[in-house]
Amino acid sequence: MSFFRFIKSKSFFIQVGIAVVGVLLFIFILQWWLGYTTNHDQKIQVPDLNRMSLVDVEAKLKELDLDFIVIDSASYNPNYPKRSVIEQSPEAGDFVKEKRKIYLTLNPSKYRDITIPDLNGRTKRQAMTQLQSIGFKVGEFSYVRDIGKDVVRGLKFNGRKLKPGEKLPKNAVIDMILGDGKGR
Missing domain, CATH: 3.30.10.20 (Trypsin Inhibitor V; Chain A)
Structure with missing residues (x-):
């Protein structure tokens, strides 16, 4: 059987059809699965944590099902309370998903x-x-x-x-x- 005859055959078109349907089915299943496992439609607005103590931050984020990590203590700023949040990432008002970590920079208790x-x-x-x-x-x-x-x-x-x-x-x-x- 020659190559050109196979391309014109009924079994070739059946195999191409099965392959196209299989790829489309795979894409739709993958898209549904990713939407389900990544909580695609879920949005939690990040609260403004500026000037809050770590105890207040922990309570606020726990009720929103968010976590936090203290990444740094900046240079002491006398305009902020001691050991309070100076910066946060993501910023207040941004939208995140549950269990997301909020990275905090704290005001030290005194000048170095x-x-x-x-x-x-x-x-x-x-x-x-x-x-x-x-x-x-x-x-x-x-x-x-x-x-x-x-x-x-x-x-x-x-x-x-x-x-x-x-x-x-x-x-x-x-x-x-x-x-x-x-x-x-």
Whole structure:
């Protein structure tokens, strides 16, 4: 039997018909199964979790059948309550399906601690610039007898003298002890 004769035969058309019907049936069954198993028509609107504590977040998401994961603690933001949600993904108002995980970024309980650099012997301007660049605030200046005018001779925090290498929270106000230029 030649190839062209087979293509014109009745059994060839029957086999092509069976193949087409089989593929279409497979596609329709697959589409129905995916719609059923993926909850295609289900939508849950993500609530706004901003400024909520983890206890409140857990209760709110549990009633909506959603989960959450804390992915990070951002830099401390004094405008938000401690350990509250700063960011969430997906955003509030987006639609998700049940058991979806909401990724949260929390506000830490305080500013992170920063190491005090050794500024002894630096000028007032150099020391102020370095302290401000790493996140401290410069407070008051006090002077001691010293040969160097406006040369750093120490740092204080809340009246206590600081040593290089100590740690203080970011945004702490540091007072500077400077030389008056009248010493020997």
